Amino acid sequence: MKKLLIIAAGIALLMTGCNKEIPLTVNDRDGNTYKVIKIGKQVWMAQNLNVRTEDSWCYDDNPANCEKYGRLYTWDAAAKACPEGWRLPSKDEWEDLFDAVGGSMSAAKKLKSTYGWKEDDGESGNGTDDFAFTALPAGARDKRVGSFDEGYITRFWSSTEISADLLYNMGLSNSGSADLGSNGKSFGISVRCIFD
Numbered sequence: 414m415k416k417l418l419i420i421a422a423g424i425a426l427l428m429t430g431c432n433k434e435i436p437l438t439v440n441d442r443d444g445n446t447y448k449v450i451k452i453g454k455q456v457w458m459a460q461n462l463n464v465r466t467e468d469s470w471c472y473d474d475n476p477a478n479c480e481k482y483g484r485l486y487t488w489d490a491a492a493k494a495c496p497e498g499w500r501l502p503s504k505d506e507w508e509d510l511f512d513a514v515g516g517s518m519s520a521a522k523k524l525k526s527t528y529g530w531k532e533d534d535g536e537s538g539n540g541t542d543d544f545a546f547t548a549l550p551a552g553a554r555d556k557r558v559g560s561f562d563e564g565y566i567t568r569f570w571s572s573t574e575i576s577a578d579l580l581y582n583m584g585l586s587n588s589g590s591a592d593l594g595s596n597g598k599s600f601g602i603s604v605r606c607i608f609d
Contacts, residue, residue: 435608441496449608452544453513455506456608458499459545466490470601472552473560482551485560485601488580491570499606504573504581506607507593514544520591524548530587531564538565538587548585554601568594568602 435456438446441464448459461483468490472478486494491501502510514523525540526547532538540548552563564587571581575595582602584594596602 439496439499439606441494448545450545452510452546455502455510455513457510457546458606459547461549461551462486462491462494462604462606464494464496466494468601469494470554470560472554472563478551478563482549482563483603485551485554486570486604487601488570488596488598491602491604492572494604495606498609500609501570501572501604502583502607504571504593507569507571507581507583510583511591517590517592521585521589524591525585526550529564533588536588540585550585550587551603553596556599556601560601568596569605570602 435451436449438449439458440446441462443464445463447462450457450459463479463483465484466486468487469484471484472482495501511517511520514520522540523543524546525542526549527539527542530538530540530550538550548567550562550564551567552560553566553568554560566584566586568582568584571583573581575581578597579595580598581593582596584592
């Protein structure tokens with residue numbers, strides 16, 4: 414019996430060591446604090462990353478937009494921007510998020526903020542934000558044309574490459590479903606970090 418108790422205690426200790434404590438908030442190297450949420454088995458930042466790096470911008474180069482939406486990052490900048498213990502999610506992890514909220518059609522509504530999205534054909538583009546993910550319509554940036562589509566879209570980088578210059582991202586728009594699209598590495602889009 415004593416041997417069985419020792420084995421059980423050892424297993425419990427090992428299992429405790431495997432579980433990381435989930436933080437309530439996380440700070441980046443600039444001192445910004447982000448809310449943390451759990452959706453399904455995943456732990457996410459509940460706000461867009463806003464740490465200043467080379468090759469990151471505020472929408473329309475307006476600092477107020479960084480406060481509102483976070484920064485827009487090239488993929489190379491995004492890959493190094495998450496706080497320690499956090500990282501860019503993979504394509505599969507974005508798909509797992511869709512599954513956890515009821516699929517890509519549900520994700521389009523349930524992950525979007527309840528404000529800020531422009532109307533589409535007379536209907537509100539706002540979401541229900543059922544999981545406190547609070548995806549805001551941050552738009553994007555292309556080095557040739559500058560910032561565009563604030564109020565209409567948001568895209569988040571993934572860590573999964575399609576080719577040397579193309580990567581998957583998760584996108585939401587003011588209409589339609591959530592999708593896994595792609596962008597070139599020099600494109601400027603938002604970052605949501607996932608707990609490692």
